[in-house]
Amino acid sequence: MPETFGERLHERLRARGPLCAGVDPSARLLADWGRDDSADGVEYAALALLEAVRDVATAIKAQVAHFERFGAAGFAVLERLIVEARDADVLVVADAKRGDIGVSNAGYAEAWLSGRSPLAADALTAHPYHGVASLAPLVQAAREHARGVFVLSATSNEEGRALQRARTDEGERVEAMVLREVAALNGRADGQGAVGVVYAANRAAPEFDLATLGGPILVPGVGAQGATPADLARLFPRCPPDTVLVNVGRALAQKGPEIRALRDGARRWRDDLLAALP
């Protein structure tokens, strides 16, 4: 019986492969799919994507910004998506990128990582700007409930690099400090701990050995953002098997809205990613 999120994720990755399907019901996607830009449109797109990938993807990554566009009504749609994904046996990463001082992170932990909230997901993405140590309430809730946290290290966009590659007074790059501190939280070598990181596939290798992270890696940047499966082989060659979860968002959704085309696209992505990873 798996006890950590990383162990749960590892089982799924081994069984289903590394595909995480991005659920990004933006105004633009809804227009492309010929749907109203409304909470109903968001619900249609989110559930259609889930239905298409349910037998192919290990997880979906819900971009919370696009649900939040409609306030409480959008969050009600996200709650429904989480229930439907659980029924479909697909993990949910809430890509909310939350982060604050500890007392406020306790609120985010209750929202996303406790059993009692309707937003309880399998994992949450988090900002390290207040320090990885400030995320302790998220880490604690994740451990208690076999849920996970993915802390941002290296993001896919160009504008973030100056900050993420800045050096602390100890001489360590910010993105590497995050990796080292996450590794210390996990304290294990198998990549199956509760605390993962976000490391984009279009970035250079970090000044830290990702193989020693102890937790899973959520990888954006593949597809519309320019990285390819070959980049995975370049960045993660020595990571423990079945610990890397690769998000494909726009490059997959643009196959829609027809479910069969989405499903075929998801299968091809899964196979391509599988061939590239250890």
Place this chain on the structure above:
Amino acid sequence: MPETFGERLHERLRARGPLCAGVDPSARLLADWGRDDSADGVEYAALALLEAVRDVATAIKAQVAHFERFGAAGFAVLERLIVEARDADVLVVADAKRGDIGVSNAGYAEAWLSGRSPLAADALTAHPYHGVASLAPLVQAAREHARGVFVLSATSNEEGRALQRARTDEGERVEAMVLREVAALNGRADGQGAVGVVYAANRAAPEFDLATLGGPILVPGVGAQGATPADLARLFPRCPPDTVLVNVGRALAQKGPEIRALRDGARRWRDDLLAALP
């Protein structure tokens, strides 16, 4: 007629003083106030705080984490608080600390800074981890709708310092890079632009002249987190008058739940802050 958020804020600060009342309906506050830890309890505490400070505070800062604890039901409470604050002529800073790549920030801009969402607030706090430039959709929406963005520079908690004081390859500290980039976005000297920063009162002065920021400064850290009005005089002596908004959260809320005691506490804080600022 004020055209930017900074101009709107400046008018209020001049008329009412620098107090921003923190609305932080955490599990702990609700227990202290003898209320259920539920969406109803959150609503009671949030509206009581608003009622107490409506004639004393320029703004309230709603800590979104504590509303988010209850999912869609919590966001419905936040929507009501925003409506009630508008009716009470009190500005609302949504302390949501959002931040992502540009296409996702466009979603957050729709949620918090467009006219059409029920979460539309007067200003939103934002993370710079993806780079200040990635916040462009938030900045654009803020400018279009006379709303504001407060970008995190120096936070009140100890754990964030290694990252925030790291130096970029250009030799600039991260917290100072944020200030410089925000100043460039504002391009004015009066502190009344659309883009502000968060700079905590318990931090050292930055390696950047805050008087040249061009936008307002939201200041946490006063009260329960240890900083005093004297710290304001130390950090912001040369800032343009009426451009500094000082949040007081727990130190104020602990006077409650009795409305009159809260109101008296808010008056004392306002007077003490007013005496300390330029």
